[in-house]
Amino acid sequence: MKGETVERRRIVLLGATGYTGQRVLRELLARGEEPTLVGRNHTRMAALANSFEANIPVAQVDITSTADLARLQEPSDVVISTVGPFMQLGLATVTAAVQAGAHYFDSTGEGTFVRHVFELDSVATARGATVVPAFGYDYVPGNLAGALALTSAGDRATRTEIGYFVRYGRPPRSLHPSCGRRRRGPHWPGCPSGSPDRTVSRTATAVRWSSPSPATTPVGHWPRRPLPDLIPMR
Template sequence: MENTTRDHDLVIYGATGFVGELITAYVAEHAPAGLRVGIAGRSRSKLEAVRSRLPEAAREWPIIEADSEHPGSLADLAESTRVLFTTVGPYVKYGLPVVEACARAGTHYGDLTGEVSFVREAIDRCDALARETGARIVHACGYDSVPSDLAVLLLHQAAEADDAGPLTEVQLVATAKGGVSGGTIDSMRGQLDGARLDPALKSLAGDPYALSPDRAEEPATSQPADYGPVSRSANGLWTAPFVMAAGNTRIVRRSNALQGWAYGRSLRYSEAMGISRGPAGAVVAGVVAVGLKLFMGAMAVPATRRVLDRLLPAPGKGPSVHAQSTGWFRSTATAQTGRGHRYQATAKGPGDPGYAATAVMAGETALALALDGDRLPAVSGSLTPASALGDVLVERLRAAGHTYEVTRLS
């Protein structure tokens, strides 16, 4: 662990939110003795209530009042800690001042965003500054986009070890059991509004290399559509469009570019949602595809959105403890290499993917940033889970009960 004169090693900002409290509880249960952890948010009374529900060892954690609408409080917060993990979203609305404060203070940062426009703006504003100060700014550290990002990293490592050539085609098929996140819905609202009102954001949303560190250097390789047609995957599952594909695919492509396009300059990467096999699977996949298209269309129109808003979970709301514990996720990525070999990577784990499993991913990310600095890649700036944390995060998630494995198919 790095030496420091700062008051805290790790602060969780947004600890009073639904997911924020889950992450706080996870860190409280897994942080080693001596790690100086604080919790932050706008309301001291709510923070005290969260702290009272933590394990005994964490009930003396410091409380820090901070508000994203008051930059001075964020500057003080960032300067007080070596690592800040934030769950305060929608990030496009509340997140940029937090990133800027951390980049300026040289404070390592993690979040749960799946918002492409937010990540792009954070890169443009803060990447150069963070590289100067040595801050690791790590976006998308939950179910968006850890399983996708680490699965493709492992495929690359396996192919490289076998001298099998670069990755040329990878499709990830996601299956899961879980609830709908009110925070994710709120982020979707913001992104749809931005694309509707701003032609530049609409163009950004359609660019498969929207998060590239150097757009001009990206290859001319065409990429599969974010929400592709109903089809059958390599393992025989019928698939439908995956609502998280637009964010995940761009994070994976950024990871590739940040590592000098190590995965392959001509890599085509796509994601889909797995349904089931056989004729019934094809029918259900078709229904899901139509339903998703109708839902996205309805969310984009203010009149129909008002109706949906009365039915959908609000930000800060989530499933019951039982629903969280009975959920699960499984992401299976199948790769083709330049020399004709095939590999399959599996990322899976217990718990509702947007809540219980995300708390594990985010908690281990925060602990890795706080404890494993000497083992992490020697990089700074605006990063991704694979480029910032790589094998260290894989090891941590395996130890936490998640599976990350690769098999050579041919």
């Protein structure tokens, strides 16, 4: 609405010294934001802020401690986490954000972690928290494809299903999609024994067409059985 002011919220960025975190920080600073950097190493975060010539707050916190992170976060905060592997290092952050009623985003590609986040839904709803996991290149393309498919189908669509297909093999110099570490042997370091080598290859989106009364389900549901009446969106 014209003349309405938008509330400026504090942005809390975890993992800023990593590759993805630095890219996020660069974009935030380019847009005039002044995020608070949170992590385990104050010296590295301060050096990073200086390299961007940015006078921004830095907070050294044990990122595996829900209690420490909860004391830092406030209900109006926007929390962005790029710290991985998420099952090892990210659980405390999302739990603290939910408990604080903050707004949470992360860049995970770990399905197990995403399922854990979904289990926090009832608490997030009660606390007024907004939680958006996997907001990175792994899953956003599929969500965007689903949104485009629903927009194109209009009222004729009642459900959209997105499948992330996995190609098994041993590609050279590849990264494990769950653990985020470079492969050094038959298995991935830090991952369960016997985890197969794999890379995510393609994303497929399809829309189910049926009666005029739509009842669209959330984007991102895995198709667990063959759906012959689905029309692939290319």
